[in-house]
Amino acid sequence: MPARPWHPTPDGLLLAVRVTPKGGRDAIDGIANLADGTCVLKVRVRSAASHGEANAALLWLLAGLVGVAARDVNLLAGERARIKRLQICGSGPELAAALERICAI
16 A cells, blocks of 8 residues: 555544645645655645635645544644644544545545
């Protein structure tokens, strides 16, 4: 199985994301490997990066796509960076399966 940017944990899922603000639409663009070898989920959002708007849009988008409440998606690191670490609370295997389905499209 190829590398994935998410890792199930006992209380949810850890996820590495590369965000493109002002991307024209809110969407998942697939999985990418960065030059340093880090595997990330590529996401674009319409919102600008100012005042945390892109971060909020990212959290809402991911929550809706994996079927959890927005309060269950937390930004752990990268508040002002393109590369972010997120935690999604819930059943790790179910969340991983949802992301697999989303990335297979």
